[in-house]
Amino acid sequence: MIPVCEPLINNNELNNVMDCVKSNWVSSMGKYIEVFEEGFSHYCGCKYGISTTSGTTALHLALAVLNIGPGDEVIVPTFTMAATVFAILYTGAKPVFVDSEPDTWNINPFKIEEKITNKTKVILPVHIYGHPCDMNLINSLAKKYNLFVIEDAAEAHGAEYFGRKAGSLSDIGCFSFYANKIITTGEGGMIVTNNEEFARKARLLKNLAFLPEKRFVHLDIGYNYRMTNIQAAIGVAQLEKIDYLVEARRRNAKMYINLLSEQPGITLPIELENVKNVYWMFGILLTDRSGTTRNSLMSELRKRGIETRTFFYPIHSQPAIKDMGYTPNESFPVADSLAERGLYLPSGSGLTAEQIAYVCDTVKEINYLYE
Numbered sequence: 359m360i361p362v363c364e365p366l367i368n369n370n371e372l373n374n375v376m377d378c379v380k381s382n383w384v385s386s387m388g389k390y391i392e393v394f395e396e397g398f399s400h401y402c403g404c405k406y407g408i409s410t411t412s413g414t415t416a417l418h419l420a421l422a423v424l425n426i427g428p429g430d431e432v433i434v435p436t437f438t439m440a441a442t443v444f445a446i447l448y449t450g451a452k453p454v455f456v457d458s459e460p461d462t463w464n465i466n467p468f469k470i471e472e473k474i475t476n477k478t479k480v481i482l483p484v485h486i487y488g489h490p491c492d493m494n495l496i497n498s499l500a501k502k503y504n505l506f507v508i509e510d511a512a513e514a515h516g517a518e519y520f521g522r523k524a525g526s527l528s529d530i531g532c533f534s535f536y537a538n539k540i541i542t543t544g545e546g547g548m549i550v551t552n553n554e555e556f557a558r559k560a561r562l563l564k565n566l567a568f569l570p571e572k573r574f575v576h577l578d579i580g581y582n583y584r585m586t587n588i589q590a591a592i593g594v595a596q597l598e599k600i601d602y603l604v605e606a607r608r609r610n611a612k613m614y615i616n617l618l619s620e621q622p623g624i625t626l627p628i629e630l631e632n633v634k635n636v637y638w639m640f641g642i643l644l645t646d647r648s649g650t651t652r653n654s655l656m657s658e659l660r661k662r663g664i665e666t667r668t669f670f671y672p673i674h675s676q677p678a679i680k681d682m683g684y685t686p687n688e689s690f691p692v693a694d695s696l697a698e699r700g701l702y703l704p705s706g707s708g709l710t711a712e713q714i715a716y717v718c719d720t721v722k723e724i725n726y727l728y729e
């Protein structure tokens with residue numbers, strides 16, 4: 359089976375992990391944490407990096423740093439992974455959903471302003487599948503209405519917008535290092551920022567708000583969102599090859615695009631001008647002109663040894679959310695249609711040219727067979 363995504367882990371990760379184990383630095387203190395935080399934040403072009411246990415906790419921590427809570431509203435795309443919205447719900451704030459752009463699949467920046475109220479505190483764009491959002495428009499709206507911006511850059515390690523890295527384009531950027539991400543620590547996450555006060559507060563809150571001057575005294579309610587030294591040790595080794603891993607994603611995408619561009623009924627991902635898409639996952643959409651449907655294409659591919667995934671199901675339609683009353687009488691036609699028609703093909707940085715050629719030949723064959 360060609361997996362939809364696999365991490366690339368080798369001896370460097372193993373040696374670093376052995377170092378932690380042999381030296382007994384297995385918990386959240388130890389040399390790798392700082393090296394990883396400094397290395398990754400520097401890679402993103404940010405002064406500060408604060409590691410966490412996951413992308414989900416990075417998002418929650420970012421919102422907590424900005425004091426977001428009950429009575430506040432956070433603007434977010436409905437087409438995203440559930441964690442983006444769950445993190446908002448953990449704070450007691452209300453998620454306010456916005457539909458997507460049909461071409462980048464990101465939050466539609468032209469539909470944000472109509473959702474801003476006097477309760478809005480944050481805009482939380484998500485760089486879906488590695489294509490940066492239109493941050494100039496989003497940041498100018500935030501400035502106009504005095505709002506914070508948090509980027510969910512979980513899927514966009516190394517992506518760029520006008521030459522600047524995703525995660526560095528707003529008040530706080532949030533990353534995930536889950537095993538399918540471009541670099542991984544197994545589980546893990548990080549927030550990056552250029553704001554010293556946000557960094558100080560994030561460090562405090564992620565460590566149960568132990569007062570630095572007086573241990574076991576707590577002025578705030580904190581969380582245990584501490585990454586372990588073992589996770590950071592893997593992250594340090596991954597960071598050494600991040601340029602290779604990003605370029606491999608882009609090379610794979612180029613090959614997919616070359617081989618599939620003439621296919622009737624298949625829409626491919628795009629890369630807008632002044633943007634670097636890292637194609638975290640190589641998503642495609644089936645249009646009405648396709649010879650098959652999304653679900654039958656997926657099951658036929660599986661029969662031929664190719665693993666795929668559907669696109670996200672929009673959050674407004676999730677059973678856990680839809681009865682909460684956040685979207686009365688609202689529709690999100692673009693997000694709904696992406697969810698219905700989208701799938702992603704194998705996308706790991708370790709894919710070979712032969713594997714991609716096989717996937718494309720198989721997609722064409724199925725598309726043709728069912729035409």
Ligand SMILES: Cc1ncc(COP(=O)(O)O)c(C=O)c1O
Pocket residue numbers: 412413414415438439441442484510512513534535536545546547
């Ligand atoms: C857009 C987005 N946000 C947040 C997350 C959550 O990250 P984690 O799984 O590390 O908690 C993910 C994970 O896939 C994601 O894709």
